[in-house]
Amino acid sequence: xxxxxxxxxxxxxxxxxxxxxxxxxxxxxxxxxxxxxxxxxxxxxxxxxxxxxxxxxxxxxxxxxxxxxxxxxxxxxxxxxxxxxxxxxxxxxxxxxxxxx
Numbered sequence: 001x002x003x004x005x006x007x008x009x010x011x012x013x014x015x016x017x018x019x020x021x022x023x024x025x026x027x028x029x030x031x032x033x034x035x036x037x038x039x040x041x042x043x044x045x046x047x048x049x050x051x052x053x054x055x056x057x058x059x060x061x062x063x064x065x066x067x068x069x070x071x072x073x074x075x076x077x078x079x080x081x082x083x084x085x086x087x088x089x090x091x092x093x094x095x096x097x098x099x100x101x
Contacts, residue, residue, distance in 0.1 A: 063086070
């Protein structure tokens, strides 16, 4: 009987892996957030080239990395040749990610 339970657990694990493979090709939106602020519509309408808006984050603070608007990690900007990239640092605990959904 113990062998039947072990075999059943292996079958469930195999099905779980197959279910995950179905999800692998789904596109998600990855966003890197430098900071946020609130401004009035009046101030928004006055913005023009060269305007500066102060954000709620200090220079050097880690940036938030979001997937479909859910924070998954913190990271820092890196250069990859002539392009920007993001190096993942602190990863948000999966249980905490689920709480925000």
